[in-house]
Amino acid sequence: MRSKILELLRSKHGNCISGAEIASQLGVSRTAVWKHINELKSAGYHIESKARSGYCLLECPDKLLPELVKHNLSTSFMGQNVISYEDIPSTNNEAKVLAAQGAVEGTVVVSEAQSTGKGRLERSFFCPAGGLWFSVILRPDFLPQEAPKCTLMSAVAVARAMRDMGLDAGIKWPNDIYCQGRKLTGILTEMSGEMDRINYLVVGIGINANIPLESFPEDIKDKAGSMSGILGHDIDRVVFLQKILTYMENLYVDVLKNGFDWALDQWREYSITLGQLIDVVGVQEKFAGVAEDIDEDGALLVRTDTGLRRVLAGDVSIRPR
Amino acid sequence: MRSKILELLRSKHGNCISGAEIASQLGVSRTAVWKHINELKSAGYHIESKARSGYCLLECPDKLLPELVKHNLSTSFMGQNVISYEDIPSTNNEAKVLAAQGAVEGTVVVSEAQSTGKGRLERSFFCPAGGLWFSVILRPDFLPQEAPKCTLMSAVAVARAMRDMGLDAGIKWPNDIYCQGRKLTGILTEMSGEMDRINYLVVGIGINANIPLESFPEDIKDKAGSMSGILGHDIDRVVFLQKILTYMENLYVDVLKNGFDWALDQWREYSITLGQLIDVVGVQEKFAGVAEDIDEDGALLVRTDTGLRRVLAGDVSIRPR
Numbered sequence: 001m002r003s004k005i006l007e008l009l010r011s012k013h014g015n016c017i018s019g020a021e022i023a024s025q026l027g028v029s030r031t032a033v034w035k036h037i038n039e040l041k042s043a044g045y046h047i048e049s050k051a052r053s054g055y056c057l058l059e060c061p062d063k064l065l066p067e068l069v070k071h072n073l074s075t076s077f078m079g080q081n082v083i084s085y086e087d088i089p090s091t092n093n094e095a096k097v098l099a100a101q102g103a104v105e106g107t108v109v110v111s112e113a114q115s116t117g118k119g120r121l122e123r124s125f126f127c128p129a130g131g132l133w134f135s136v137i138l139r140p141d142f143l144p145q146e147a148p149k150c151t152l153m154s155a156v157a158v159a160r161a162m163r164d165m166g167l168d169a170g171i172k173w174p175n176d177i178y179c180q181g182r183k184l185t186g187i188l189t190e191m192s193g194e195m196d197r198i199n200y201l202v203v204g205i206g207i208n209a210n211i212p213l214e215s216f217p218e219d220i221k222d223k224a225g226s227m228s229g230i231l232g233h234d235i236d237r238v239v240f241l242q243k244i245l246t247y248m249e250n251l252y253v254d255v256l257k258n259g260f261d262w263a264l265d266q267w268r269e270y271s272i273t274l275g276q277l278i279d280v281v282g283v284q285e286k287f288a289g290v291a292e293d294i295d296e297d298g299a300l301l302v303r304t305d306t307g308l309r310r311v312l313a314g315d316v317s318i319r320p321r
Numbered sequence: 322m323r324s325k326i327l328e329l330l331r332s333k334h335g336n337c338i339s340g341a342e343i344a345s346q347l348g349v350s351r352t353a354v355w356k357h358i359n360e361l362k363s364a365g366y367h368i369e370s371k372a373r374s375g376y377c378l379l380e381c382p383d384k385l386l387p388e389l390v391k392h393n394l395s396t397s398f399m400g401q402n403v404i405s406y407e408d409i410p411s412t413n414n415e416a417k418v419l420a421a422q423g424a425v426e427g428t429v430v431v432s433e434a435q436s437t438g439k440g441r442l443e444r445s446f447f448c449p450a451g452g453l454w455f456s457v458i459l460r461p462d463f464l465p466q467e468a469p470k471c472t473l474m475s476a477v478a479v480a481r482a483m484r485d486m487g488l489d490a491g492i493k494w495p496n497d498i499y500c501q502g503r504k505l506t507g508i509l510t511e512m513s514g515e516m517d518r519i520n521y522l523v524v525g526i527g528i529n530a531n532i533p534l535e536s537f538p539e540d541i542k543d544k545a546g547s548m549s550g551i552l553g554h555d556i557d558r559v560v561f562l563q564k565i566l567t568y569m570e571n572l573y574v575d576v577l578k579n580g581f582d583w584a585l586d587q588w589r590e591y592s593i594t595l596g597q598l599i600d601v602v603g604v605q606e607k608f609a610g611v612a613e614d615i616d617e618d619g620a621l622l623v624r625t626d627t628g629l630r631r632v633l634a635g636d637v638s639i640r641p642r
Contacts (some may be wrong), residue, residue, distance in 0.1 A: 143634055145466040148516050174516070190520075192513050195469050195495070195619075196634030199511075298516075313464055313517030 009057035018054030077106035078249035095135035148298035157247035170272035182225025282314035339375030398427035399570035416456035469619030478568035491593035503546025603635035
């Protein structure tokens with residue numbers, strides 16, 4: 001009902017609609033309308049109540065609320081179920097619980113801030129308000145070893161959406177998004193599965209959207225950046241999230257239907273790692289070489305003095321030219 | 322305290338020990354001793370109380386109780402933390418919850434019966450009382466794609482323990498244990514992880530130990546067997562479980578330290594699949610060939626008319642000669 005009332009208010013483009021008209025169009029009492037309007041107000045919607053002409057929506061809150069994310073979202077399942085929070089420890093943890101309970105594919109958990117956001121290998125991740133912190137539940141008919149496809153595909157979706165917003169974004173293997181030498185995004189994919197099938201994947205995406213550069217902690221100040229910091233203005237996070245979800249769905253559906261080639265080609269196109277001299281720090285090894293390609297499994301192929309090496313996990317740093 | 326009192330009773334090998342002596346040896350009151358003895362009795366221990374001579378342990382219950390499983394268990398971590406149930410829906414589900422909460426490596430969840438036991442791909446699995454239904458929590462420093470190593474290694478441990486009990490057990494790829502053409506064991510390994518590390522593995526092992534053949538449901542009657550059915554007598558499930566846990570720990574520690582070769586060689590030795598003409602029913606394909614070997618990732622290598630094929634998932638049936 002709340003979404004329907006909001007829809008009606010929005011359809012007036014800032015003009016008023018009377019409580020009586022809302023009540024009659026939606027078949028509820030005027031008291032119910034009044035109650036829902038008050039709820040919307042306390043959720044942050046700026047709604048003016050005028051004595052004779054009714055209600056008028058002046059501004060939506062700058063929040064990633066379900067009804068805002070889903071408004072005009074053209075996907076068929078990605079982001080069609082949204083659960084939003086003001087501040088939770090970790091959207092990935094919440095999404096894992098929901099996935100285990102059977103949440104539908106494409107469910108999105110989003111939070112304005114995360115108190116214990118984390119990156120790969122339990123590394124902590126700074127997740128203040130203004131950023132875009134969300135997790136998507138996927139249930140691909142994949143073997144566990146194919147799971148990295150979803151991470152790579154998600155990185156492509158984010159990079160594309162960032163380019164739409166005017167940023168020259170590129171992907172550093174495996175799944176960090178960089179712009180002007182600064183890291184803007186981290187992706188942490190978690191999985192639950194058996195040996196020959198995935199039960200669910202949770203793709204956690206953290207994006208430094210509207211975060212003033214001066215608010216970054218000292219230790220990451222030189223390496224991290226934000227979209228607003230580079231663009232010089234805040235972005236509309238709802239529009240941006242919708243773009244990501246749309247690109248993710250397109251890529252995902254294509255990967256499931258036609259295989260990984262198209263997504264992989266786009267990953268290659270956006271890559272800032274391929275062709276570069278890199279240092280690889282793996283679990284038990286350290287070596288340098290030229291990043292030549294990635295393969296179907298998402299492994300990085302590195303040309304070294306002793307031959308081609310296949311890197312499945314590890315950290316990569318690109319040597320400045 | 323309960324375990325300590327039990328230990329004292331056991332040390333007398335069926336002879337009596339007075340309440341006063343137990344109380345003084347363990348530094349507790351005689352009332353406390355009396356209370357614990359009563360608890361042991363209601364847990365199924367057959368303890369005789371004699372007027373002047375004290376308590377005498379006549380028989381331990383035929384249950385997989387933690388104090389029985391851990392008694393004289395020579396492992397350093399495998400099975401040193403045991404949680405036992407009379408009847409739970411699934412030991413794997415319980416173990417997954419415990420693992421997510423941080424349960425130590427080697428934790429065993431065991432249940433006398435499982436109401437919704439399942440095999441691979443959500444297939445149901447008949448788990449009545451008398452069987453051995455347990456799950457082990459592992460936290461190997463592996464990539465997710467290496468997880469099948471733990472399944473194969475567990476199959477080897479079970480097959481070895483069964484041979485110790487006098488059964489000519491063999492492994493059918495990937496992880497079923499057969500004897501005299503009948504399936505005695507299923508293993509379902511579940512995993513939680515990121516793209517480049519495993520958070521935890523739960524290896525669920527279901528063994529038809531002491532189950533009368535006539536109690537099997539109609540649809541599996543011709544294919545399933547039980548240890549007692551083949552041997553003609555019941556086995557000591559505690560001793561058998563201890564053997565499995567000991568072999569599992571040996572293999573696991575070796576795999577972590579020296580790699581997968583030794584475990585793989587044993588798997589090959591116990592295999593009833595290798596060298597046979599088999600039919601493979603995969604997710605999208607069906608073909609026949611000769612099972613030639615398995616590789617480091619646990620994939621079955623099948624020689625077909627058109628070349629060597631690598632089978633990572635699917636069902637395999639062995640053609641009768």
